[in-house]
Amino acid sequence: MKEFLISQFIDNELDLREKKLFVESVHNEEEFYEETISSIDFEMVMKNRISEVQTPQLNIPKAKKISSYKNLTRFTQLLAASIIIIFAFSMFSNQPDTQKAEKLVNYRFVIYKPEAEKVEISGEFTNWKPLKLKKVSRSGYWEAEIKLKPGEYKYFYLINEKKVVADPTSIYKVEDGFGNKNSILKVNA
Amino acid sequence: MTFDKFYSETKDGFFKYLYYLCSDYETASDIFQESYFRIYQKYQDNPNKGLLYKIGRNAFLDTKRKKKEIYVEQDFLSSFKDEHNNVSSAKEEDVLEKMLAKLDDETRHIFTLKIINDMKYREIAEITGHSEANIKVIIHRARKTLKKHFQEV
Numbered sequence: 297m298k299e300f301l302i303s304q305f306i307d308n309e310l311d312l313r314e315k316k317l318f319v320e321s322v323h324n325e326e327e328f329y330e331e332t333i334s335s336i337d338f339e340m341v342m343k344n345r346i347s348e349v350q351t352p353q354l355n356i357p358k359a360k361k362i363s364s365y366k367n368l369t370r371f372t373q374l375l376a377a378s379i380i381i382i383f384a385f386s387m388f389s390n391q392p393d394t395q396k397a398e399k400l401v402n403y404r405f406v407i408y409k410p411e412a413e414k415v416e417i418s419g420e421f422t423n424w425k426p427l428k429l430k431k432v433s434r435s436g437y438w439e440a441e442i443k444l445k446p447g448e449y450k451y452f453y454l455i456n457e458k459k460v461v462a463d464p465t466s467i468y469k470v471e472d473g474f475g476n477k478n479s480i481l482k483v484n485a
Numbered sequence: 486m487t488f489d490k491f492y493s494e495t496k497d498g499f500f501k502y503l504y505y506l507c508s509d510y511e512t513a514s515d516i517f518q519e520s521y522f523r524i525y526q527k528y529q530d531n532p533n534k535g536l537l538y539k540i541g542r543n544a545f546l547d548t549k550r551k552k553k554e555i556y557v558e559q560d561f562l563s564s565f566k567d568e569h570n571n572v573s574s575a576k577e578e579d580v581l582e583k584m585l586a587k588l589d590d591e592t593r594h595i596f597t598l599k600i601i602n603d604m605k606y607r608e609i610a611e612i613t614g615h616s617e618a619n620i621k622v623i624i625h626r627a628r629k630t631l632k633k634h635f636q637e638v
Binding site: 338379 | 492496497500501504510514517518519521522523526527540547580581582584599600601605606621622624625628631632635
């Protein structure tokens with residue numbers, strides 16, 4: 297137990313009581329004193345060996361400010377995963393917002409989930425915020441109409457706030473890095 | 486704190502940390518980019534150091550899982566042994582890196598935060614999810630292990 301004191305001493309993590317014990321030990325025990333001195337020497341050796349590494353330049357695309365949202369647990373992962381994908385595959389293609397003056401296209405998303413209590417869609421066009429789909433009477437279909445600028449978007453459906461599914465009607469899919477698939481939608485001008 | 490200020494205050498320490506965690510400049514640079522990018526995307530109004538290190542740590546684990554072969558296990562241990570015979574010609578600046586590579590992943594992570602970034606036990610506990618008491622023990626053991634290796638060389 298007492299030998300931890302040496303490490304704590306080096307790290308400035310001793311409380312008063314421990315300080316007293318430490319000083320007493322150094323004073324009274326030859327072995328403890330030797331161990332302390334050699335540990336400090338070794339720490340100096342290590343500190344001297346920390347090489348100067350050059351920090352690389354950060355290269356963040358000037359994206360539009362995205363507001364964070366509170367419900368983080370599950371979506372943080374999905375969002376993070378999506379961001380890696382966006383980052384890795386299309387560092388610059390995720391900014392359809394920068395092209396102003398492009399006309400909006402009404403796009404209708406439809407999915408058949410008769411057993412679901414709630415269906416949401418989440419994608420780049422919603423800043424990955426889930427957006428509720430409307431149930432189409434009792435047909436089992438859910439739909440939402442979203443205005444989109446021309447561009448390419450990744451998205452997925454969220455069933456009962458839990459299950460992530462790619463759009464079964466779209467053949468373009470990409471791994472999100474967490475074992476789920478995102479669909480890709482291309483909106484032409 | 487603004488993102489720019491946060492970035493300029495944390496970048497050097499954070500990169501050093503990644504560099505020693507990954508033992509590889511390229512990988513560290515990739516994770517560096519990715520981590521700040523995520524912070525920028527989601528927390529740019531309220532960036533947080535602990536979170537940055539957590540993100541970096543997770544990205545490191547992901548990368549490691551994806552390309553296991555590159556890392557420590559074979560490369561570093563064997564190269565360390567080779568240089569054992571010829572220490573004086575070994576590259577001086579790599580010694581610490583190679584020493585740290587002797588530690589297991591979790592210990593190296595924790596010890597890197599201590600020795601490279603000089604964080605308090607409390608901060609390290611926050612980032613890694615261990616208790617402070619546990620951090621104290623891990624750091625102490627890491628020192629002991631390293632010292633032993635160092636004396637052997």
